[in-house]
Amino acid sequence: MLNAKQVMYEKLGESVVKALKMRHFEAHYCLTKKEALNKVFDLIPDSDVVSWGGSKTLVEVGIIEELKARNYTVLDRDAETDPVKKQEIARKALLSDTYLMSSNAITMDGQLYNIDGNGNRLGALVFGPKSVIIVAGMNKVVKSIEDAEARVRNYAAPMNAQRFKGLNTPCQLNGSCADCISEKSICAQMVRTRICRPEGRIKVILVGEDLGM
Numbered sequence: 001m002l003n004a005k006q007v008m009y010e011k012l013g014e015s016v017v018k019a020l021k022m023r024h025f026e027a028h029y030c031l032t033k034k035e036a037l038n039k040v041f042d043l044i045p046d047s048d049v050v051s052w053g054g055s056k057t058l059v060e061v062g063i064i065e066e067l068k069a070r071n072y073t074v075l076d077r078d079a080e081t082d083p084v085k086k087q088e089i090a091r092k093a094l095l096s097d098t099y100l101m102s103s104n105a106i107t108m109d110g111q112l113y114n115i116d117g118n119g120n121r122l123g124a125l126v127f128g129p130k131s132v133i134i135v136a137g138m139n140k141v142v143k144s145i146e147d148a149e150a151r152v153r154n155y156a157a158p159m160n161a162q163r164f165k166g167l168n169t170p171c172q173l174n175g176s177c178a179d180c181i182s183e184k185s186i187c188a189q190m191v192r193t194r195i196c197r198p199e200g201r202i203k204v205i206l207v208g209e210d211l212g213m
């Protein structure tokens, strides 16, 4: 039996899926992380070269672990310690077959909103990989683009900033955004994806649980 939050998420999730489809995304709603994990692997052919952007959600759903267990050919920059080689893998990932990531926010009318420091994750979202799969908890759904930016600047980025050493951005030091122009800003790129073009290239899997930041 579903609890009240699951019921609310399911109702909202179905309407966001409909809105995403209107904007030419492929979209699915999964009640649980387990269901989402199965859906992700339904969407990745065995022969694909797969890569991903840094994401707590992908780890929480168990996707990275499963990718390695299933012996996909992966481009994993986290497995590399040498910064030059890491950068090379990030560049190659832009031509992977399938790229996995989450989204910092998704609006109720079916738009994606994301920020990025180096831009490798958003580069792949915009162009390059044949297929992009986005996995996001329902906690990422917001009403409008204005709410998406507010969520990202005032919550997700300050939280995310705590994961990195020595950023010294206002969000890391004080826990709130000051619209900085630091060279280490994790919001160098701010991208709104209004529609999916070509149709179906970006697949969004909404999960009826709170995931990531």
Ligand code: SF4
Binding pocket: 153, 157, 158, 161, 169, 170, 171, 172, 176, 177, 178, 179, 180, 181, 182, 184, 185, 186, 187
């Ligand atoms: S603009 Fe600067 S202070 Fe604001 S969230 Fe981004 S990195 Fe942090």
